[in-house]
Amino acid sequence: MKRGFAVAVRARGGRGRGTPANPAADPAATDPAGSEGSVPRRLLAVATRLFAEKGFDRTSVQEIVDTAGVTKGAMYHYFDSKDDLLAEIYTRVLRMQMTRLERIASGPGAVSERLGEAAADVVVTSIANLDDTTIFFRSLHQLSARKQREVRNERRRYHELFRSMVIEGQQAGVFTDRVPADIVVDFYFGSVHHLSTWYRPEGEWSATDVGGHYARLLLDALRPGAPQT
Amino acid sequence: MKRGFAVAVRARGGRGRGTPANPAADPAATDPAGSEGSVPRRLLAVATRLFAEKGFDRTSVQEIVDTAGVTKGAMYHYFDSKDDLLAEIYTRVLRMQMTRLERIASGPGAVSERLGEAAADVVVTSIANLDDTTIFFRSLHQLSARKQREVRNERRRYHELFRSMVIEGQQAGVFTDRVPADIVVDFYFGSVHHLSTWYRPEGEWSATDVGGHYARLLLDALRPGAPQT
């Protein structure tokens, strides 16, 4: 994104379900479609939806600006390129999830409680921002090499923090160490990233249900004791 | 794929195996169908590698045929479209995985053994065909609506079979039913599909290692007994 613009787009729920993940930050809720928020905000919101729906490469800049009700000139005034729009979405998602994880990991309580809370929270957040989740796991390779590296590094830091809780529990004997912490983390986040391929808001389970079940599965898998044959 | 061609491409795993771009310069012309298998076979192999490396939309037909050492006309002689190439890859993967799962599920042994074997096998197979795995979870939305439906149906059948083992164990009391079988299955296959985002053949773990760990995590999560808080 071009320097000098503070955009701070609020998170938007998956495909139309407005489930703000951070409702406190929602300023004006009286926005008819097409004129909500500032121009860059609108562009980012529209791009997120379209990228999730049709994929980055199949979404044209023309379509984005038409849907946002602005012109190409306006878009190129705020963003360097179409890639920039995608990079901005990644930045926003990473920042949000990192912030939440840091708060939980540094909180009080036993490590199993903190890990459980973090595991459930990332599920709930991923569901609340299903479009972001879809884009995240599907469009990484469409980012520039430079930006891909940035994203991967940031992601690694996130995984490290999560992993440090697993290791803490293993060292304390609260979790089994039959499976290396690295693998546990990749195992779990694979499940989380794939939520967008099967979760439907109108379906049987709420985001909280799924968060609870996923956390349960993780914690139970880490229970010490004789392995299941 | 156009009717009347039996292609039977064998699964190929890793990336980077070069295919001469200019087979005209190939002196050993004793191979009647080019430098590496028949033309459609070569096209499918090359397309798999390129789609996994760069994504479907970023791989041009020109690039595919140049790499396979044929012309566009030849490609369109065997395949209806670029989409058809992708569809063929999906068909091949689905058939292979379904066949393996059916064999394992109908085998002898306790349900926990069969589930564990199936869980490990799908990991090993996914790693042996990492390109296929990458394409599978990333390119579904680039298939035609019709073909997408077919793939999803076939995939559902696969999940059903896997789920039936989970349920069998839950009813027998071998597995806990704290988490619904549906969610267990989606949880596990999320992890499996995402193997391609982190697994590196040159890394610390063999495919069998990972298969063992993943199966272990699944079975342990299903162990009956008091839940971990």
Place this chain on the structure above:
Amino acid sequence: MKRGFAVAVRARGGRGRGTPANPAADPAATDPAGSEGSVPRRLLAVATRLFAEKGFDRTSVQEIVDTAGVTKGAMYHYFDSKDDLLAEIYTRVLRMQMTRLERIASGPGAVSERLGEAAADVVVTSIANLDDTTIFFRSLHQLSARKQREVRNERRRYHELFRSMVIEGQQAGVFTDRVPADIVVDFYFGSVHHLSTWYRPEGEWSATDVGGHYARLLLDALRPGAPQT
């Protein structure tokens, strides 16, 4: 067409209505679709239908051979090119119409009777071979320059013969010469060539009706006497 093949395709009616213009030449009437007559005959028949339906440029050789139930190799065995197919159609039409006109023009009877018969006959024949008529007026420019010249020359001979009857009548005082014979002929054949744009076999008028009306209009326009203001 390649030398050495006698094809002698019988005329076929417009779009499915088998109204052979020259029924005496029809040898075998027991032909299931797809195997009627010799290969070149079938190709010509199929090409005629498709060229009339979709236009020359929009009909692919593949489509022609598929419909005729043969392969491309077979087609190129009998015809030099796709253009050759079209040229053959023109040759056939021209020959047929010229033969008929020569017979009528050299017959007995008053010039007005002969002109009327010729005028009606060309209408009936054009309707009986509506596909040919459609192709004739629409595809001339798709012929090679060489073949175009041939067709135009042949056409000129045909017009000359028709015109000679008009002039004969004008000189005999049976027809008015208010309008030059040249223009009368172009005027009339414009109407005839356009039959294929409006005439429908299932419609109100039979081919004979239209032939009668067209001949009537021509003869009445040529009646001597005070002009209509």
Place this chain on the structure above:
Amino acid sequence: MKRGFAVAVRARGGRGRGTPANPAADPAATDPAGSEGSVPRRLLAVATRLFAEKGFDRTSVQEIVDTAGVTKGAMYHYFDSKDDLLAEIYTRVLRMQMTRLERIASGPGAVSERLGEAAADVVVTSIANLDDTTIFFRSLHQLSARKQREVRNERRRYHELFRSMVIEGQQAGVFTDRVPADIVVDFYFGSVHHLSTWYRPEGEWSATDVGGHYARLLLDALRPGAPQT
């Protein structure tokens, strides 16, 4: 045509008026929209000439834009497709001819005078726009099904108006009704549409000559009285 552009191209007749292929080499840049009218206007003019010369399918978009001295992007900025260009030509011709006929038909004077004037006028107009006339009768089937229907409907309205004059004369006894008015109209417009296949501006007759002769033939054919045998 894309919404929002008013093009209003004036009708152009003969062929061969060259348009510089390389307007970049045009020093007189005071004309803000290129060397000859606005870009869409130029494209339409060039397309009309080329479609008439070589046929719609044999004229490539590349050829059109090169001749007009613009790029493909520019063309697709103003027109949805190559078909759209053709559709625009049809719209223009239909509108022009309808307007003229309406003016004449609703004018004063006896029906025979009005019919004669209309008959001569359509000839003169068709000759003044020979390219349009060529395209009109030859390319209808290359239009989209939707647009074809529109054109046919508009054409039917035109024919209806012309036919209403014939019927008016027949009912008044000024014209014979030996031949149904429907057939008279199709007969006459066949002749008119085919003008482009034989009329040459450099030839023996002026457009007015031909218009007079054609109208004469029509009116004389409609004269009441004993038919010519």
Place this chain on the structure above:
DNA sequence: TATGAATGAGCTTTCATTCAT
């Protein structure tokens, strides 16, 4: 007499981006 794989040139269309205003 016929096959059908393969060619290679050409087609229409899309699109991110620029730039004069």
Place this chain on the structure above:
DNA sequence: AATGAATGAAAGCTCATTCAT
């Protein structure tokens, strides 16, 4: 802060024709 005409490169696909068999 914003417009929208124009660019230029590349995309997917079609097709008449050839040729070894």
